[in-house]
Amino acid sequence: MRIEILLCDDIVFYSRMRTFLASKEIYKETGQIFWNDFGKKWFVCINNKGKTIGVCAYVKTKKNIIFCSDYVLPEYRNRGIYDKLFEVRMKECPDLPIKAVATKQSLGTFLRHGFVSRKVKGKFTVVERGKNG
Ligand SMILES: CC(C)(COP(=O)(O)OP(=O)(O)OC[C@H]1O[C@@H](n2cnc3c(N)ncnc32)[C@H](O)[C@@H]1OP(=O)(O)O)[C@@H](O)C(=O)NCCC(=O)NCCS
Numbered sequence: 001m002r003i004e005i006l007l008c009d010d011i012v013f014y015s016r017m018r019t020f021l022a023s024k025e026i027y028k029e030t031g032q033i034f035w036n037d038f039g040k041k042w043f044v045c046i047n048n049k050g051k052t053i054g055v056c057a058y059v060k061t062k063k064n065i066i067f068c069s070d071y072v073l074p075e076y077r078n079r080g081i082y083d084k085l086f087e088v089r090m091k092e093c094p095d096l097p098i099k100a101v102a103t104k105q106s107l108g109t110f111l112r113h114g115f116v117s118r119k120v121k122g123k124f125t126v127v128e129r130g131k132n133g
Pocket residue numbers: 029030054070071072073076077078079080081082083084100101102103104105106107108109
């Protein structure tokens with residue numbers, strides 16, 4: 001298993017991401033469509049057979065980092081793949097405050113990585129991590 005860091009204009013981006021972008025399954029489960037915006041940095045977990053099994057990303061704004069597009073294929077969950085992606089993303093992102101909207105499935109990982117809950121909005125929790133934790 002390995003993690004690649006990709007931008008949407010990298011040559012392998014669409015081959016790595018093909019089952020994740022505009023995916024009906026992801027839309028059904030999360031209500032979200034994963035966009036390939038310029039400047040958005042992707043972290044892509046690829047298994048030993050070359051299959052992309054999980055992704056996450058961040059977007060940088062003037063003042064913040066926004067974590068987004070976090071997804072691990074259902075059959076590969078609960079074995080620490082998201083945690084590995086999360087660790088690499090934390091190491092690679094600029095030293096700015098980070099914001100995200102966590103789901104019930106991701107909240108534990110955010111809290112373990114030093115985020116705090118700001119408010120609960122239905123099924124979601126707004127989380128933040130200050131500069132330097
Ligand atoms: C959220 C999501 C990305 C997590 O992916 P994952 O790879 O299953 O995450 P992990 O395996 O790292 O962690 C999940 C849980 O398994 C536990 N775990 C980690 N390694 C484990 C192992 N080897 N054996 C058993 N459990 C393990 C973690 O402690 C964690 O527990 P918690 O829920 O109490 O925090 C995945 O569930 C998903 O794609 N959900 C749908 C979309 C979504 O909610 N995205 C998040 C948007 S912010």
